[in-house]
Amino acid sequence: MGHTFPALLQRMQELKDLSGAIGLATWDQETYLPKKASEARAQQLSTLQALYHERLVDPRLGEALAWAAGQEGLTSDERAMVRVLAHERDRAVKVPAALVRALAEAQGKALVAWREAREARRFAHFQPALARVLALRREQADAYGHAGERYDALLEGYEPGMRVARLTPVLGAVRDALVEMVRVLAARPRPPDVLEGKSFDVEAQWRFTLELLEAMGFDTEAGRQDRSIHPFTGGTHPLDVRLTTRLFPEYPLSSVFSTIHECGHGLYEQGFAPEHYRTPLASAPSMGLHESQSRLWENVVGRSRAFWSHWLPRFREYFPAQLEGVEMDGFVRTLNQVHPSLVRVEADEVTYNLHIVLRYELELLLVADALPLDALPGEWNARMERYLGVRPKDDLEGVLQDIHWAWGEFGYFPTYTLGNLYAASLYRAAVAQVPGLEEGMALGNLLPLRDWLRAKVHAQGYRLPAEDLVRQVTGHGLTDADFLGYLRRKYGALYEVSLP
């Protein structure tokens, strides 16, 4: 057929450019799209996604990839490009078009039913639509194929290479340790919120977030920040990375931490190697590893005393009246309140992972068809009580709180905790490998950390699966030890207690 690598590369570039167009249309949808254009934009996105899918499953691309997989003369990066794209294509090819359409339709209906169920605060209104989505996702998992554990086939879509057999023991250890830790911390007096009841000008907040972006080394000539209802990171290219944040007068920490979080994602995207641009390697190897960057910056760095040693005085210059009398100890305790609660998205970094483990355990049962859906709310509530000691008073506070399942996103939740675990391991390695890292941070110097992450993680792109990359950088793969050790040290000191 006369295959050449440049011809294959051109197909890769075309797919990346199409992804970029989808990224732009999605970003615009959440930032600047006029109100009446929402249906038009959904149609445009659907067309672009269908085109992407069509180019991906094109048999001629399959032939070119098969040819390239057999070539001896390719560089290791070229071989990795072929491997990554072939993996994406193989999964796409395995799902019949009728199933893709049925899933899209079922997800659309499930979103509507989920919203109605939330209005009524009753899971029963959502249950039939969820059952349909779940049945189709099971069918899809079987179409992808798996070695007995169906959940693996869905997890693969978010966390390539990760398996239930590897993940369950780690998350089980996290759960058991956190249940004990939360029990101890929840018994201590809750530290006061030193910012409560004050108002912070949103334009000043905006300028402060821009200063943070600059200090973290986000390149504003290769990206930008805008406002949206839900903060996210998107864009079209490593030189065009788009962050959003949101600003509330009463909650200045919301914009601060959403900017730091999204900037963590954004630095990953900006850090891909120029030689990987417009190829499958300009991509994180997993959602968990991507999330590790946002959580490393948001929690490990952004909620640390070292970070605020520099930034609290600066923050005070923006808001002198509101920060009068606020001292470092009280401020850092405010940032790190541990408090068992019902809602995942409001959870602190200790209790958060129990919310995730709960969802992971229920997903395993649901995907295996081992839990009848009408028992789901009860199982949810029972586990909330067991893990966090709190019980939802209705389904809105419980099983209806997340949109993910209506979207059919089974297998996604564990990537959040993987992010926390990888973040702790990577940060520990950074401290060990970069002399004076935290001392510099206390003086406002964040670039050594960014540069280390860029070299060790970002610039590697998708050369290796996530866990292999973490192992290469830290000397070990997925572990709960670094994360639990980090929590014990940090919260032991903050709450002046010895943690189990």
Place this chain on the structure above:
Amino acid sequence: MGHTFPALLQRMQELKDLSGAIGLATWDQETYLPKKASEARAQQLSTLQALYHERLVDPRLGEALAWAAGQEGLTSDERAMVRVLAHERDRAVKVPAALVRALAEAQGKALVAWREAREARRFAHFQPALARVLALRREQADAYGHAGERYDALLEGYEPGMRVARLTPVLGAVRDALVEMVRVLAARPRPPDVLEGKSFDVEAQWRFTLELLEAMGFDTEAGRQDRSIHPFTGGTHPLDVRLTTRLFPEYPLSSVFSTIHECGHGLYEQGFAPEHYRTPLASAPSMGLHESQSRLWENVVGRSRAFWSHWLPRFREYFPAQLEGVEMDGFVRTLNQVHPSLVRVEADEVTYNLHIVLRYELELLLVADALPLDALPGEWNARMERYLGVRPKDDLEGVLQDIHWAWGEFGYFPTYTLGNLYAASLYRAAVAQVPGLEEGMALGNLLPLRDWLRAKVHAQGYRLPAEDLVRQVTGHGLTDADFLGYLRRKYGALYEVSLP
């Protein structure tokens, strides 16, 4: 082959959605794109355009269109959709891929050469690159096919249905009349600029332009205004129309008239009929007719005394100090200064069309290969002197001033004057058909004009060729009479002189 109209419609929608994605990427390029992403964006646009082209020339689309052209049962709108798309496709199919590539390359080089030539202020630096573009455009025109007049084949790309044989006598009459009119007006004392030397806060200018948009009936829930270096109208859909303007402290009329101008285009885009959305009918039938809307609003309305009867007092509320002592007569004369000059984009509405006629005449010669390129600057300068009585001191002030030829845009210039001619005819019809139009306008009521244009022009979409649509609305086709009559009345009164 089992063709159906819904299947063909889906292809039409896909093409429109792809155009929308191109529109978004282009808008973003001029508004929010980070600086370092310009090459990445050019690549993304090139990929999207190549995909659009590929889908357009797809032989299966050709078969479906041929099938549909033979169907009796289609509605007249469906037949028009088939006709418009088949016309676009037929032209695209006629140009060999090698010629498309050669043209893109030659235009790229010509742009570079044009910029270098402007630096050196010498046409000779641009001449070889221009010769190449011109040769390829001639080749392309012959590939399109024509009945002897090669220019017709290029004009067709901007002004479908218009022909040199129809256009030349009209433009000749415009030229002869304007040369006389300009001679008389240029001999009168030039009215003073009542805003000269004052500074106008750009944020206040911005708010004033938003108020203008609102008053003109631009739907800001189906569109938006942003800032860019060069004002333009773009967008992705009739419910997502994007205008831009620019703000200079010293020239408040720049933002005012660029907003009014682009809003004229934007109202056209917003005015397409919902049943035409995502079909070839949601499109103006020609660039000249599109331009008629921007020029009708900018010049005929926006520079009229009636319009400012309402808006000057309002403008004064925004800028009381700057407008102190400025009265209506002096203000309207400032908006309508006639002054022969060298630069098209700075020309007033009387002299402007002589700049266009000059270019049209030279283009006719160039495309026919009847003027050696080294004689072009001299021809330019001689005609400037003959038509406007001014002579460029070098090529930068002359033949190098426009980017269009470097882009290969031969056939584009006459659409500007067609816009002025159609605007005058349409406005005359509006005044005749809408009782109290100008009296209402003097009270700030612009919606009757918008609604008339929407019903008569915008909502018709691409059902008819431009001149047929104008004939349907006004009772006659292209004519110089309405425009020349409008100029004579307006400038005769303003300059207190009887115009030839």
